[in-house]
Amino acid sequence: MALSCLTFTSDDSSDKIREREFTIGDLPGVLWSPAAGAERSALVLLAHGGGLHKKAPAMWGRAHRLVTGAGFHAAVIDAPGHGDRPRTAHDEREIAAMYAARDAGEPEAPIIVRYNAHLAERAVPEYRALLDALQQLPDIGPEGPVGFWGLNMGTAIGVPFVAGEPRIAAAVFGLHWPDRLAEDARRIAIPVEFDMQWDDEYIDREAGLALFDAFASPDKSLHVNTGRHQDLPRFEADSAVRFFARHLGQPAVSPA
């Protein structure tokens, strides 16, 4: 990615949150920031789950908590083949293979793991370009601490990204298989909070625990909750914001 220049394409503020859509070359993204704040504050990069996009409800919900709960900036881009970005022939083949497996009652996991690893190869340099561009903004700057928060496919992208990115100081991951990720996880030693679902119908317990175990971080926390893959409780989003507030150096305000 030779792209480094960020162009804002919209700028809207509610009473608490400023939302700016942007492009970096062909890459579409959103930056959420405190509406009032002119002073610099920490940044958390988000990555969305498979089949979703940069403005999916989970992204907006996390950004809202990060901005109003801790005064952070939060930014996200569409993953390759997702949201406003075109699908390649490879994307179409893999998505067709996933649906075919589902229709045949066969396990989708091997296809998801393989396809997510492919998407991560494309997305990691894009996240690096995103961070380069955001750090040029005066209200973020090059020195502030930066967090990363991605579950599901966001973990598949985030683990290789964070493993090679010394600017990331703390990360929230979870809800993914260890295959293809454990090796990179062993290179990650920053604080990590990791979510898993005890009754996940796709990812078995041993697989979830194995990925948590792989992180080299001396300071890591695992949060397991009952329920299926999609049932991650909303209070885990509040917990993630407190985690970032502890590690990125800003006190969380009370969740209203």
Add this chain to the structure above:
Amino acid sequence: MALSCLTFTSDDSSDKIREREFTIGDLPGVLWSPAAGAERSALVLLAHGGGLHKKAPAMWGRAHRLVTGAGFHAAVIDAPGHGDRPRTAHDEREIAAMYAARDAGEPEAPIIVRYNAHLAERAVPEYRALLDALQQLPDIGPEGPVGFWGLNMGTAIGVPFVAGEPRIAAAVFGLHWPDRLAEDARRIAIPVEFDMQWDDEYIDREAGLALFDAFASPDKSLHVNTGRHQDLPRFEADSAVRFFARHLGQPAVSPA
């Protein structure tokens, strides 16, 4: 336990917390309450760890968070053979056996598990009497929701107590082996938050996960952190208070 009458033996208030020591028959305890509040609020029963006592720093720390963070009452009694209570000949023999195992480099766990089960048999009716007595106080009352919070030996006492006590609506447990407890845990279906340490030098991972898994609760959360048995991070105490606030019906105020 035919004892039901609670006698206060001291009454001290700081600007935020009222601390009253009491006895129920021979049973010594402490009740911490909001200094200002005359209205009723929810109660959390605490149980201390092995070798400690009702006013150990962890008890006071948890009570402080419960009172100032959520406006709860918090109460604890000395466990049998602990604090201000005499040891029996049986207590002395088991404690000697633990030290002998430690000195010989042999595992203490089987002795701790066995001794904790014995202490729980004595403590469970005492906790029932404690709850009976506290619910007669006008600022607690018989109807309010009640929580239980005990780790280590506090879990060994709490699991059989809660399994037979329909008045407990939510519980925080952790840091214990499943032996002797899993059967009672399978009778517990209230919300549970469970703490374990990923590098516990006494309780291996499979044992900790097995006890968490045993609870029948449809709503349960496991919090695992890196570090040894004694290294449970303090933020888990804040998490427990938020857990009780979610389930006992009072909003947590911001931890200052």
